[in-house]
Amino acid sequence: MSARFEGLVAVVTGGASGIGAAIADLLAEEGARVAVLDIDDPKNQHSWHKCDVADSxxxxxAVQSTVNQFGRLDIVVNNAGIGAQGNVADNSDEEWTRSWEINVAGMARVARAALPHLKKSNAASITNMASIASTAGLQQRALYSATKGAVLALTRAMAADHVREGIRVNCVAPGTADTPWVGRLLQQADDPAAERLALEARQPHGRLVSAEEVARAVAYLADPANRSSVGVCLPVDGGMEALRLRPQQ
Incomplete structure (x- = not known):
C-alpha cells in the first residue's frame, strides 16, 4: 500500500472506536501521523487528545495540542457523533439540544479551530461524517436524521466558503454500519437476530456496511491527489440511496 499521506497530520474525532477507529488506523497505515480527539482513550498506537466536541x-x-505535538495539521475527519431513536415526538428538548451540539455544532467547532492551521497546508481537507439519514427518510430516526441532514448542508456550505483557500470539504454518508452503537441498538430489540436481518435486507447488497469500507471512502476524499473532489457526499450504503430493487421471488 502506497503511503499517500506520508508527512501529513490528521485528526479524527470520535476515533476511539467503531468507524472512527477504522479511519484512524487506515490513515496511519498510509503514512499519516494521527491524533484521535475523543472523550475516551482509544488505547491504541495513535496520539490521544481528550476532547468533548460539545465544548469549545x-x-x-485538543486541536492546538495536536499542532504543538506534530507541528502542522492537514486532514480533519469530523466523525464524532451520537445516535437517537424515535419519531419527532419521542425526544425531549434536552436530547434535541445534546444531539445538535455534538453532531452538528461539534463539527463546526472542530473546523473553526482547525482552519488557521489548514490554511497553511497544501494538502488540506475536512471530511464530515453524514449518513444515509441525510438523504433518505428512515423510520424512528427523526432527531438523528435532522442532525445528519444539517451535516450535509453544512458540508456544502463549508466547501463553497473554503475551496479558494485550498481547503477541500466533503462528507461520507454510510448506510447502517456494523458498529458498537448499532450492536447496542440490536441488543435492545425484542428479537436482535430478526432486527439484524431486517437492517441487512434494507440495504440492496444484503448486509451491514463495515467500518473499514467507510474508512476507505474517507481516505479517498482526504487524499490530496483527489483535488477535484470538493463538496462531495460519497455514499457507502450498499446502494440504499440510489437503487430500487424489485422484491426477490
Whole structure:
C-alpha cells in the first residue's frame, strides 16, 4: 500500500472506536501521523487528545495540542457523533439540544479551530461524517436524521466558503454500519437476530456496511491527489440511496 499521506497530520474525532477507529488506523497505515480527539482513550498506537466536541474550550485545546505535538495539521475527519431513536415526538428538548451540539455544532467547532492551521497546508481537507439519514427518510430516526441532514448542508456550505483557500470539504454518508452503537441498538430489540436481518435486507447488497469500507471512502476524499473532489457526499450504503430493487421471488 502506497503511503499517500506520508508527512501529513490528521485528526479524527470520535476515533476511539467503531468507524472512527477504522479511519484512524487506515490513515496511519498510509503514512499519516494521527491524533484521535475523543472523550475516551482509544488505547491504541495513535496520539490521544481528550476532547468533548460539545465544548469549545476542549476542542480548541485538543486541536492546538495536536499542532504543538506534530507541528502542522492537514486532514480533519469530523466523525464524532451520537445516535437517537424515535419519531419527532419521542425526544425531549434536552436530547434535541445534546444531539445538535455534538453532531452538528461539534463539527463546526472542530473546523473553526482547525482552519488557521489548514490554511497553511497544501494538502488540506475536512471530511464530515453524514449518513444515509441525510438523504433518505428512515423510520424512528427523526432527531438523528435532522442532525445528519444539517451535516450535509453544512458540508456544502463549508466547501463553497473554503475551496479558494485550498481547503477541500466533503462528507461520507454510510448506510447502517456494523458498529458498537448499532450492536447496542440490536441488543435492545425484542428479537436482535430478526432486527439484524431486517437492517441487512434494507440495504440492496444484503448486509451491514463495515467500518473499514467507510474508512476507505474517507481516505479517498482526504487524499490530496483527489483535488477535484470538493463538496462531495460519497455514499457507502450498499446502494440504499440510489437503487430500487424489485422484491426477490
Amino acid at each position: 474550550a476542549s476542542v480548541n485545546s
